Amino acid sequence: MTKTLSILYAAAAGCIGLGLAANPLLAQEEVKKGGTAIIHMVSEQRILNPALRASTGVYEISGKIIEPLIDKSYDGYVPVLATEWATSEDGKKITLKLREGVKWHDGEAFACDDVAFTAIEMWKGLLNYSSALQANLESVDCPDPHTAVFNYSEPMPLELFVAAMPDLGHPVPKHLYEGTDILKNEYNTAPVGTGPFKFVEYERGQYVMAERNEDYWRDGYPYLDRIVWRFIADKSAAGAALEAGEVHESGFIGVSMADVERLSTDDRFDVGTKGYENNVAHSTVEFNHRNPILADVNVRRAIHHGLDIDFAIKTIMRGFAKPGRGPVPSVGGANYTDDVRTYPYDVELAKKMLDDAGYPVKDDGFRFKLRHRPAPWGEYTQLWGEYFAQAMRVIEIDVELLNNDAPGFLNGVYRDHDFDTANGWHQFRSDPAVSTMVWLRSGLPEGSPWTNQFGWKNEEIDELIDAAASELDVEKRAEMYHEIQRRAMEELPVIFAIEHPFISVTNKKLKNHHNTPRWNSSSWYDLWLDE
């Protein structure tokens, strides 16, 4: 007997309806077919296979070509290549019904074999984040071509499985990968999928082009003739390209924050955070708990009181953010709670707490010195690091900034632990178990970036994290995450200081844009161009 948690959608009609609901303008405007949407991207992508690379940059391109089993809309999770999902009583079997009549872009039929092959060969073994998520996956059975049964050795909460699928559930064609060196397969950079757009070419250093899939399974879609992703590394040049009308959209804060603010007053553009609710990130302050000063929770609390989060939100994020309330962001649904301890900006309190902790101001005017590594993840992360240093000096903590490029930062913080404090940002991926709890769990392999390499250990939290990852009762699971949030805000192993979605600048000629909570990563089957 199975416990079915999702009802079969009338897929095409339902999804169209969701699109209509998300954007009432669509009901008023006549859709124009054809045209080329030109999208700005800052960085080139090494590969375009989302089954091998969990990265928003990869999804931004390949999400139009390779579809996930399940996607996320503003009304919840919606079927794409899977039409129905259910779990067994013990949570060790998850059964998916797969969409019939779907073809890969090379004409072969999509079937369960493709899902089983991708899940075992890529999601479990090779896909970052997914390899931990699917560690207990033992096999995937195919009782018929359109049914896939995932067998786990430990209970897998269906909510977690479903929440992970939009990012970590893209099947690829088995017939193009089987028997090859998967990491070097040519289709990793020339993807073949079932999506509304077919890959055309990847001109390195310039662009990727995809064209309309005439055999797409949603009748009448897509609207656009093609999509071109242009790589412009310089953010100022990207802002100019938007203004000159050479690109239609720049996502994930692809232009400078000054341009974001300036273009937000330009009538030609929609500027905002809509469409990123599933891509919310935290700007963090990370402590090296091996440093005895920072191992003192009162010092960490004093540091938090010394940070004027509202000021940082206003000046660095130009208002497109809000204060963080722990590891789970406010878009975390039932798993989020704001019933946590907070740390209002209070310089005098911070100074008193540091005095009380045994760190008075010395002759040089400072209490102690911190070596701080700001992550090189773009303009606002660098500014957040510089603000941290300035704010600490106000409470008489000297800060030396150690600037590195990406490999230098990752080694310095996560492998060599050669830092006192660091700052960066971390992205929430639908469910706390996917990639968030690794910031708090101890005992993780040495050197893994974006995990708890901070020397912080709390056995009770470890137990809570493990229990929540396999808890099948939704309410109990949510309460566990609330407790973890509360404890994290009490003990502050990491300061999850600012919660911010990403920001897009979009030419208003693009219609139906940002109508899902992970829009830049979604398939854009209903996107159209009014020109």
Added chain:
Amino acid sequence: MSLPIPPILSYALRRLFQAVPVIILIMIGTFLLLKLAPGDTVDALVGDMGGADAAFIERLRAEYGLDQSVWVQLWRYMAKLAMFDFGWSFVYEQPVSRILLDRLGTTLLLMATSLSMAFTIGIVLGAIAARRAYSLTDNLISTLGLIFYATPSFFLSLMMILLFSVKLGWLPVGGIKTITGFYTGWDHVADVARHLIMPTAALSLIYLSFYLRLMRASVLEVAELDYVRTARAKGAGETRLMVHHIMRNALLPVVTLLGLQFSTVLGGSVVVETIFTLPGLGQLAYQSVIQRDMNTLMGIIFLCSIIVVVVNFLTDLLYARLDSRIQLK
């Protein structure tokens, strides 16, 4: 009886043999310097991926040969390079030789147009300024030269984009072609030329000021020499004096600078290609540094070393051509 080797061939062979150890030293030095930087390709890839577990990271490192000692990696690299095998780019998932060939054309085109423009306009303006030394024209030209010299290329590039692309809409913001134009034949040539106008101008203006200043000083110096006075006394006209007697000799230091500057123009192309999104070696070098793509970066440096050696050889040939007193031995 053996055939005599022409002096130029003998000279070329000698220069070639001199170049080999220079290039080997450059490659070894560059390899070791890059290894001193913290992090490697795998760190950059993992950063780009948004994270990965330790087992996955170790697997990648072993696959790319990065788990070996630096000396083993250096030996393997140099052994391959001796066979002109530049290796595999783990970032672009292609042979490095293919990536370099794809990008070389754009950079050579940009450098050729920029240097030609800078050299030609620079020597003409320098000669005019010298012949009208300390006049309003000279002051105007010299001031312009100083402004170009003092303006960073990134600033100049962005200002040109703002004016000619955003405000006037005359020229494209970047790229080497109109992606959705699908032009062929002469239309394609015209499209590429249109995309090259601003990058060429941005790259050439700073070098134009070098040539201008040097040519002005050189013309002023040569114009005072005895043979010029003699030629003038023999009744040579000012135009003939300028073209045949002064400029030819005044060009010698400028030509030397041209050869030496080829490598710095390559450096300048990093900024210009990045801002204008030109798919050349400069942009590739920038990306390769960021992504610790060692093989690609080493390939670029090897190629640039070869280009600089060849250009300096050609400069020496041109030097001999301009000044008959110089013999190639």
